[in-house]
Amino acid sequence: xxxxxxxxxxxxxxxxxxxxxxxxxxxxxxxxxxxxxxxxxxxxxxxxxxxxxxxxxxxxxxxxxxxxxxxxxxxxxxxxxxxxxxxxxxxxxxxxxxxxxxxxxxxxxxxxxxx
Amino acid sequence: xxxxxxxxxxxxxxxxxxxxxxxxxxxxxxxxxxxxxxxxxxxxxxxxxxxxxxxxxxxxxxxxxxxxxxxxxxxxxxxxxxxxxxxxxxxxxxxxxxxxxxxxxxxxxxxxxxx
Numbered sequence: 001x002x003x004x005x006x007x008x009x010x011x012x013x014x015x016x017x018x019x020x021x022x023x024x025x026x027x028x029x030x031x032x033x034x035x036x037x038x039x040x041x042x043x044x045x046x047x048x049x050x051x052x053x054x055x056x057x058x059x060x061x062x063x064x065x066x067x068x069x070x071x072x073x074x075x076x077x078x079x080x081x082x083x084x085x086x087x088x089x090x091x092x093x094x095x096x097x098x099x100x101x102x103x104x105x106x107x108x109x110x111x112x113x114x115x
Numbered sequence: 116x117x118x119x120x121x122x123x124x125x126x127x128x129x130x131x132x133x134x135x136x137x138x139x140x141x142x143x144x145x146x147x148x149x150x151x152x153x154x155x156x157x158x159x160x161x162x163x164x165x166x167x168x169x170x171x172x173x174x175x176x177x178x179x180x181x182x183x184x185x186x187x188x189x190x191x192x193x194x195x196x197x198x199x200x201x202x203x204x205x206x207x208x209x210x211x212x213x214x215x216x217x218x219x220x221x222x223x224x225x226x227x228x229x230x
Contacts, residue, residue: 033218035218037221043223043224044223045208047218047219047220091158101163101165101170102160102171103219104160105158107157108157
């Protein structure tokens with residue numbers, strides 16, 4: 001079975017500081033996308049950033065960036081200049097099953113931004 | 116586009132009752148997924164459809180669970196009879212055609228409580 005591991009159940013960061021959330025995955029797909037989702041207290045699942053495995057350049061979306069290490073199957077999320085609105089659960093997701101149509105999610109990291 | 120629409124947002128029911136959760140995917144999306152989220156097990160894929168056809172229902176926990184997609188704009192997840200251990204947040208998600216590079220768009224979820 002495909003697995004996604006987020007080793008940090010909870011983290012906290014001071015407002016305006018930088019924090020990195022870890023994720024490792026296991027997929028048998030050759031070309032695939034990886035995703036980070038944010039779930040605030042409203043429970044809405046929001047796509048934060050995605051990374052194509054064939055691209056060597058790490059994806060960046062404003063204050064969010066990834067550190068993608070394909071050989072190590074590692075996909076960490078870096079949040080710069082943390083804001084109070086970043087407080088949420090963060091889930092890493094990788095493809096599972098043939099054709100990458102399904103996503104397997106990690107158990108999540110609860111991030112608290114402290115004023 | 117209004118996004119993925121789920122109803123109801125909250126459902127409280129008594130053990131043994133039938134529960135029906137509803138989902139309207141984004142127009143043009145050809146994949147639809149049902150996930151269940153609990154504290155203990157995280158996000159679990161229950162079933163997914165492609166072009167209204169169920170492709171993989173191996174995540175459906177028991178015969179008490181059933182899902183249908185009678186047309187491209189509507190899907191239901193039914194639990195009959197419901198049990199307290201079915202209490203969870205149920206998410207519907209849809210995905211655009213192609214290789215999945217845009218990830219899923221999630222609905223806002225239905226919080227089910229079985230008492």
